[in-house]
Amino acid sequence: MRAIRKAMAGTESVQERLDDFVEAITEAMQVAVASIYLRRPSRELELSATQGLKKSAVHKTLMAPGEGLVGHVAQTARPLNLAEAPSHPLFSYRPETGEDKYHSFLGVPILRGGRTLGVLVVQSEDQRNFNEEEVEDLLTVAMVLAEILIDDERVGGKKGALKGITLAPTKPETFDGKSFADGLAEGVAHLHVPPVPPSDMLSENVATEQIRLEEGVTKLRASVDAMVSGEAAGLSRASKEIYETYRMFAYDRRWVQRLREAVQSGLTSEAAVERVRNEHRARLMKSPDPYMRARLHDLEDLANRLLRALSGENLGPGKKDIPQGAIIFARDLGPAELLDYDRDKLAGIVLEEGSHSSHTSIICRAIGVPLIGRAEGILDRIEIGDKVLLDAEQNQIHLRPVESKTAGFQLRMNIRGEVAKAYEAVKNRPAITKDNRHVSLQLNAGLLVDLPQLELAGADGIGLFRTEFQFMVSEFMPRLKDQTDLYLKALQAAGKRPVTFRTLDLGGDKILPYMDPVPEENPAIGWRAIRIGLDRPALLRYQCRALLAAAAGRHLRVMFPMVTTVDELIEARSLFDTEVKRASSLGKDLPHKIEVGVMLETPSLAWSVRAVCDHADFVSVGANDLMQFFFAADRDNIRVSDRYDPLHPASLSILRFIVDGCKQAGVPVSICGEIAGRPIEAVTLVALGFEALSMPVTGIGPVKAALLALDAEKLKELITPLITIDSRLPSVRDHVREFCMAEGIPV
Ligand code: PEP
Ligand code: MG
Numbered sequence: 001m002r003a004i005r006k007a008m009a010g011t012e013s014v015q016e017r018l019d020d021f022v023e024a025i026t027e028a029m030q031v032a033v034a035s036i037y038l039r040r041p042s043r044e045l046e047l048s049a050t051q052g053l054k055k056s057a058v059h060k061t062l063m064a065p066g067e068g069l070v071g072h073v074a075q076t077a078r079p080l081n082l083a084e085a086p087s088h089p090l091f092s093y094r095p096e097t098g099e100d101k102y103h104s105f106l107g108v109p110i111l112r113g114g115r116t117l118g119v120l121v122v123q124s125e126d127q128r129n130f131n132e133e134e135v136e137d138l139l140t141v142a143m144v145l146a147e148i149l150i151d152d153e154r155v156g157g158k159k160g161a162l163k164g165i166t167l168a169p170t171k172p173e174t175f176d177g178k179s180f181a182d183g184l185a186e187g188v189a190h191l192h193v194p195p196v197p198p199s200d201m202l203s204e205n206v207a208t209e210q211i212r213l214e215e216g217v218t219k220l221r222a223s224v225d226a227m228v229s230g231e232a233a234g235l236s237r238a239s240k241e242i243y244e245t246y247r248m249f250a251y252d253r254r255w256v257q258r259l260r261e262a263v264q265s266g267l268t269s270e271a272a273v274e275r276v277r278n279e280h281r282a283r284l285m286k287s288p289d290p291y292m293r294a295r296l297h298d299l300e301d302l303a304n305r306l307l308r309a310l311s312g313e314n315l316g317p318g319k320k321d322i323p324q325g326a327i328i329f330a331r332d333l334g335p336a337e338l339l340d341y342d343r344d345k346l347a348g349i350v351l352e353e354g355s356h357s358s359h360t361s362i363i364c365r366a367i368g369v370p371l372i373g374r375a376e377g378i379l380d381r382i383e384i385g386d387k388v389l390l391d392a393e394q395n396q397i398h399l400r401p402v403e404s405k406t407a408g409f410q411l412r413m414n415i416r417g418e419v420a421k422a423y424e425a426v427k428n429r430p431a432i433t434k435d436n437r438h439v440s441l442q443l444n445a446g447l448l449v450d451l452p453q454l455e456l457a458g459a460d461g462i463g464l465f466r467t468e469f470q471f472m473v474s475e476f477m478p479r480l481k482d483q484t485d486l487y488l489k490a491l492q493a494a495g496k497r498p499v500t501f502r503t504l505d506l507g508g509d510k511i512l513p514y515m516d517p518v519p520e521e522n523p524a525i526g527w528r529a530i531r532i533g534l535d536r537p538a539l540l541r542y543q544c545r546a547l548l549a550a551a552a553g554r555h556l557r558v559m560f561p562m563v564t565t566v567d568e569l570i571e572a573r574s575l576f577d578t579e580v581k582r583a584s585s586l587g588k589d590l591p592h593k594i595e596v597g598v599m600l601e602t603p604s605l606a607w608s609v610r611a612v613c614d615h616a617d618f619v620s621v622g623a624n625d626l627m628q629f630f631f632a633a634d635r636d637n638i639r640v641s642d643r644y645d646p647l648h649p650a651s652l653s654i655l656r657f658i659v660d661g662c663k664q665a666g667v668p669v670s671i672c673g674e675i676a677g678r679p680i681e682a683v684t685l686v687a688l689g690f691e692a693l694s695m696p697v698t699g700i701g702p703v704k705a706a707l708l709a710l711d712a713e714k715l716k717e718l719i720t721p722l723i724t725i726d727s728r729l730p731s732v733r734d735h736v737r738e739f740c741m742a743e744g745i746p747v
Helices: 001-009 014-029 069-075 134-156 206-229 240-250 251-266 267-286 290-310 337-340 357-367 403-425 451-459 468-473 480-495 532-537 537-550 566-585 609-615 621-631 649-665 680-690 697-708 712-722 734-741
Strands: 033-041 045-051 078-081 104-112 115-124 173-177 178-181 186-191 326-330 347-352 371-375 388-393 397-398 439-443 462-466 501-502 554-559 593-598 619-621 669-670 692-695
Touching: 014 045, 014 115, 014 134, 033 206, 045 069, 045 115, 045 621, 069 104, 104 267, 134 251, 134 267, 178 501, 178 532, 186 347, 186 403, 206 251, 206 267, 206 290, 240 290, 251 267, 267 290, 337 357, 337 468, 347 388, 347 439, 347 480, 357 371, 357 468, 357 501, 357 649, 357 680, 357 697, 371 692, 388 403, 397 403, 403 697, 439 451, 439 554, 439 697, 451 480, 462 480, 462 692, 468 480, 480 501, 480 537, 532 537, 532 566, 537 566, 554 566, 566 609, 566 692, 593 609, 609 619, 609 649, 619 649, 621 649, 649 669, 649 680, 680 692, 680 697, 680 712, 680 734, 692 697, 712 734
Parallel strands: 186 326, 326 347, 347 371, 439 462, 439 692, 462 501, 501 554, 554 593, 593 619, 619 669, 669 692
Antiparallel strands: 033 045, 033 115, 078 104, 104 115, 173 397, 178 371, 186 388, 388 397
């Protein structure tokens, strides 16, 4: 370790450092040979330094992926310890190295993240069996080596150059992903979970470090125990199912044993966590079993918690510092973690996972931060500080782009800026079509961060206030006062403009950390939203109470999600009425006007539209769910979510049926799914008869610009004959697009 420390502090070239390294290893381990093989971009392993083999073979001997014992270690990412290497079936003899006299072989992978950078090998003449401690030591050396090499490269310059080999990714690379929040961003990479810097990898004193690790593990276990017993939640019992798995890992003797061994070999606890994580990643990532890969995520989360425990940090959330223009890279990011970052410095987000309707995505759309998800494997190709172009228009992430790419990208960013200015110019104009249809453009919101957008975008109100967001981003169940405060702020921000509050839409994928999850085969069609509200009315009544209190003396609009039958609407309404009666019997101030509506987002309710209108003051079509149920296509499953076009004649026909039904009954109807915020869809919806659209903030400008140029009657004439039950068209999109082009409508 002393020799390693020296090499770390050294100012020689990388090659000299590697030479120092192998020399130090042969002395420390009393072996004849120590060699470093590094992976070339072509994935071959190149002998890059050796003590004991012929120096003339350095940079000449190459092993193909999987070839020989060295290739095998790289491929399996596991140590290989053999007393009699030449008799191993995979042994591949290389005469130029002069290794024929060596019998024993110990090879360990040089891992970083889930990547194998190379292999570190020691050999000796006798038929020696390396003991466990020696294997550990070599793994430790390999890990430190990986960090030093990468760090050298990062600081750049000649010092970092190793001929023909680049360990940290340096070349431009483009990853495909899926845009979950539109926009363009240029910035620098920041890892949500950063690696341990090399200077903090080796401990000063093994005994004190062991105590630190034990303390960290004890703290971690206590926090997981608290989660399981529900203490941390303060109110309800914790989500046992999920946390039990965590607890299993936290108490897993092998996991902790691996950490202890790593610390014993001289690493700091942080570096030990990283090393064990790297080992798991390298192995589990190769597993074809999705269950095993999912376990990797649990282990990683646990490793992150342990790191936080070690840093002395409270295991709750905290504000995270990032550089200006940071693009955050993470496997996945919860809404609370997202809000921990300084919005002013945050330029964009890239996730290996994520989904379009996850709350992180919805919040990103609300605050105008572009987000690309499903960028598989990108975490292994990115280093902190790398330059990044995030193109959420074209679903691509460019890492370390060349100048010309950046120039073209900047041009597009400028054009986007110009277009935004054009929207700004029409901000205060009402959305009136050329044939004089007045369309109300409203905002989908749910958090405090959304509220300033009302003014900024020039929206006519909040057409959908998703009250569950407050529940999802907090650590604890929001109290009556917290709920009332938020609703009041929304009403104040809106002023005279209407705000339509949707009661809690929980369940399905919207699970609260402090509520017991109910495992379900098909959560989207399971026990969720109003179904929970009616079966366990306390929470819903509590919420109605908060809404009534917030809207005292004001106009209150409330609607219920996921209603499937008219009976459910009647029941929910009567629950609400009970709260109104309670408030008035207690002498509380009531809203001066109350309207109770319903979200129409199940096909069954569409076919009861007239009965619905008898019991609802207004109807709001939830197109996200309506389309998911109509086409039987999970909105969160990328394999199917874009498979059917909402502009299919069949879906347009159900939408038209709903609008016509409401209009005939004289009940106001609006639509609030994501489609309302896309210009081609929006003009079509207006042609069908919708006069109120509620959408993410980014949709308001483009939709208004399109509507101002639209002759809705003319478009209606075009599409009406296409919406028939004998139509075989997959979509009317092309027809609408051509129409818009011909009419000069910007879509
Ligand atoms: C919808 O389903 O269309 C909707 C607006 O609600 P959410 O996306 O919150 O389910
Ligand atoms: Mg919905």
